[in-house]
Amino acid sequence: DYDNISQLAARGVVVEAICNSSVAATATTDDTGHYSLSIPSNSRNLFIRVRAKLLRQGIPAWNVVVKHATADNSPVFSMDGQIFHVGSQNVTRNLHAASGWDGASYSEARVAAPFAILDTIYDSIQLLLLESSDIVFPPLVVRWSADNTDGTYYSANTMTVLGASSDTDEFDKHVIAHEWGHYFQDNFSRDESIGGQHSITDILDIRVAFSEGFGNAFSAIVTGDPIYKDSQSILFSTGFTINVESNFCSNQGWYNECSIQSVLYDLFDAANDDALSYGFTPIYNVLTTDLLQSDALTSLFAFITPFKSQTGVIAADVDSLLLSSQSIAAITDDIGSGRVLNPGSNQLPVYYDFTAGDFPQTDICLVGDNGGYNGLGVTRFIQFTVPVTQTYSFIANKKADEPLVTDPDMYIYSRGQIIGSALTLATDIEQLSVELESGKIYVLALTEFRVFGDNDYDPFAPGAENEICFTLERTP
Numbered sequence: 001d002y003d004n005i006s007q008l009a010a011r012g013v014v015v016e017a018i019c020n021s022s023v024a025a026t027a028t029t030d031d032t033g034h035y036s037l038s039i040p041s042n043s044r045n046l047f048i049r050v051r052a053k054l055l056r057q058g059i060p061a062w063n064v065v066v067k068h069a070t071a072d073n074s075p076v077f078s079m080d081g082q083i084f085h086v087g088s089q090n091v092t093r094n095l096h097a098a099s100g101w102d103g104a105s106y107s108e109a110r111v112a113a114p115f116a117i118l119d120t121i122y123d124s125i126q127l128l129l130l131e132s133s134d135i136v137f138p139p140l141v142v143r144w145s146a147d148n149t150d151g152t153y154y155s156a157n158t159m160t161v162l163g164a165s166s167d168t169d170e171f172d173k174h175v176i177a178h179e180w181g182h183y184f185q186d187n188f189s190r191d192e193s194i195g196g197q198h199s200i201t202d203i204l205d206i207r208v209a210f211s212e213g214f215g216n217a218f219s220a221i222v223t224g225d226p227i228y229k230d231s232q233s234i235l236f237s238t239g240f241t242i243n244v245e246s247n248f249c250s251n252q253g254w255y256n257e258c259s260i261q262s263v264l265y266d267l268f269d270a271a272n273d274d275a276l277s278y279g280f281t282p283i284y285n286v287l288t289t290d291l292l293q294s295d296a297l298t299s300l301f302a303f304i305t306p307f308k309s310q311t312g313v314i315a316a317d318v319d320s321l322l323l324s325s326q327s328i329a330a331i332t333d334d335i336g337s338g339r340v341l342n343p344g345s346n347q348l349p350v351y352y353d354f355t356a357g358d359f360p361q362t363d364i365c366l367v368g369d370n371g372g373y374n375g376l377g378v379t380r381f382i383q384f385t386v387p388v389t390q391t392y393s394f395i396a397n398k399k400a401d402e403p404l405v406t407d408p409d410m411y412i413y414s415r416g417q418i419i420g421s422a423l424t425l426a427t428d429i430e431q432l433s434v435e436l437e438s439g440k441i442y443v444l445a446l447t448e449f450r451v452f453g454d455n456d457y458d459p460f461a462p463g464a465e466n467e468i469c470f471t472l473e474r475t476p
Contacts, residue, residue, distance in 0.1 A: 002101050009033025010097065010115045011122050014051040018080075019043055028055060041088045048093045052077035052114035054122060060129060062137040064121055066114035069148035069160055077114040077144075105235075106165060110146055113170035117142055117161055120176040124222050128184065131284045138187050144170060153195075154182040167232045174219040174228040181218035185211065189287040190416040192297045196374035197455045200242060200258035201250040203343050203370040205379055206299035206336070206350065213260025213300075220244040220265055221280055245269065247325040254300045254336060254350075255343055255376045259326040263300070266321055267307070276317055282310040295415060295441035296334035296351070297381065304331040335383055344369035346467060347377040354384035355441060360473040362399075366448050368466040372457025379447040382472065386436045392474055396446055398428040399469045406468055407450035412436075413443040423449075446470065 015035045017025040024046070025037040039046065052066035053076050068074035081095045097115045100108040121140070128135055144161040152162045152169045159179050162169040169175045185191035193211035198204055204212075220226045226245035232238045242258075244265050249258035270277040290306030291298065304322070308315035308331075322328040332338060336350035346365050354361070367377035386392060396408045408430040412420040419442075420434030436442060448468055451457070459466045 002099070002103070005099070007096070008119060010050065011119065012054045012056065013115065013118060014053045014055050016049045016051065017046055018049050019046050039086065041086065044085045045083055046086065047083050048081040048095060050079045050081075050095055050097075050115075052079075052118060054118050054125075060133060060135045060137070062125055063139040064118060064137075064142065065140075066117055066142040066144055069143035069145040069150065069163065071145070079111050079115075106146070110163075110170075113146075113163065113168075114142075114144060116170045117144060117176055120173045120222070121180055123173075124177055124180045124184070127222055127280065128188075128284070131281060135188075140183060152179060154179040154186070157183065157186070159183065165234050168234060169230070172230050173223050174216075174225070175230050177219035177222040178215035178228075180222075181215045182211065184218070185214065185287070190291050190294075190298050192413070192416050194374055194379075198257060198374065200256070200261075202257070203251050203253070203255050203376045204257060205374045205376055206255060206301070207297055208374045209255050209257045209376075210260055210299045210303065213257040214264060216242065216244050216257065216261040217264035217268070220261075221268055226265060226269070249326065251343070252326045252328075253341065253343055254328050254331075254339070255370075256326075259328065260300050263304075263322060263326060263328075266325065267318070276321055278310075278313060282307060282313060285310060293415070294334050295443070296383070297413060297416065297443055297445075299334075299336070300328075301331050301336040301350070302334040305334050335381075344377050350381065351443075352380070352382045354382055359384075360471055362471045363469055364396075364446060364472050365467050365469040366446070366452060367468075368452045368457055368459045368464070371455070371459060372452045373455040375452075375457075378452045379445050382444040382446065383441060384444065384474075385441055386438055389435070389437045390476075391433055391435045392476070393431060393433045394422075394444065395473045395475075396430045396470045397473070399471060402468055404451055404465050404468060406448050407453075408470060409447050409449055411445040411447075413445065414440060444472075446472065 010029055010033050011031050013029050015027050016023050017037045017039050024039050027035045027037050029035045054064040056062050065076045067076055079095055079097050081093055097111040099112045100106045100110040138157055140157055142159045144163050146163045148163040152175055153160055191211050192207045198212050216228055228242040228244050230239050244261050247262050249256055252259050267276055267278050268280055286303055286307050294302045296302045308318050319330040339348055339350055342348050344367055346367050364380050370376045398406050406428050410422045410430055410432045411418050412434055420432055422430045422432035
């Protein structure tokens with residue numbers, strides 16, 4: 001909104017005094033954007049350089065840099081001031097990172113963009129420091145540039161941010177905080193999301209729904225604003241908003257990111273739309289402690305179960321909120337036992353519970369009712385144990401009466417870590433061998449790639465076959 005520009009302090013960024021191409025002194029800005037550098041009197045040909053870098057060493061610690069999104073080995077973005085000289089008196093040098101907007105287009109360098117991204121990340125860091133003052137954050141690289149059309153997403157301690165004028169994200173605080181939320185999950189909690197396309201109306205794989213719902217709720221918590229805003233085209237003033245607090249979600253349920261963001265934010269906030277207001281602390285505690293110990297994969301079930309056991313939390317009130325706001329029946333365990341409402345043709349149980357045996361299973365059906373890849377039902381989950389420690393083989397075999405040519409795949413998880421996978425191109429069958437320990441609970445994820453592997457799979461296309469059933473055997 002370039003008719004209502006506000007200037008903000010660049011907090012926690014690295015500032016350097018450059019003299020004759022060398023760094024003469026270094027500091028970081030404080031919470032008001034001020035800095036102080038000591039340089040020899042009578043120094044000449046100096047200029048101030050501000051790096052798009054958040055840096056704190058010691059305890060707590062962080063190191064966040066913004067680099068060019070599409071140029072390999074690019075330097076950290078920076079802003080340089082004018083050359084000046086100093087005598088024997090103190091001098092003040094103020095710098096302004098301008099937007100580059102001339103009223104109609106970007107005609108100058110967009111210096112503000114990297115610092116705007118860092119501003120939201122700074123707020124995100126401060127939120128976590130309220131919970132634990134000794135956090136050491138793993139280094140984070142942000143990739144942004146004015147020509148980046150690759151999307152805004154997080155992966156492996158790298159955040160990529162849109163910058164092309166057709167859809168800029170650097171000033172979209174909620175978008176940045178959402179992606180930083182995935183960084184938080186990745187490094188301090190767990191996140192088994194398989195990613196892919198998603199929206200607040202979709203019926204999603206439980207891992208994806210929880211991850212994206214958490215990201216939206218986290219962005220509202222960080223910004224203090226429950227209205228998620230994503231600007232898009234600058235020239236046409238387009239974009240969209242999401243009311244994270246609103247309980248009016250299409251396809252309400254444990255498989256819907258809108259429902260999950262609403263529940264999480266209602267557990268946090270102090271607004272009067274619900275009776276609960278627990279703040280961020282119990283959410284943080286579950287994510288950083290309890291969820292790490294869950295044998296199930298990340299989902300609303302694995303979050304709510306330990307949340308209800310937190311000090312000060314009234315379990316009955318949480319159950320009431322789930323049911324009244326999102327039509328989700330009381331959650332009693334990490335695997336979603338007791339679900340009755342079936343969001344498709346054949347998508348229950350959420351987990352097959354084989355902890356008491358039950359191999360072989362002759363009817364494990366994958367369904368594409370909700371779209372391919374990350375739609376609910378494309379992957380089915382089997383929780384199981386083994387009687388003795390040894391190597392086991394699992395065989396997924398398409399049932400003989402199924403008409404489609406398929407490519408089944410399998411993963412085995414131990415508390416969120418993939419300890420075995422079988423992803424061959426073999427037709428209609430897949431086999432996985434892995435050494436397993438008695439006394440542990442594992443999760444096998446069975447999915448199918450040839451038919452349902454495309455995120456653009458259309459269950460309503462003419463001739464679409466939306467159900468494929470397999471037998472699952474284990475030996476010995």
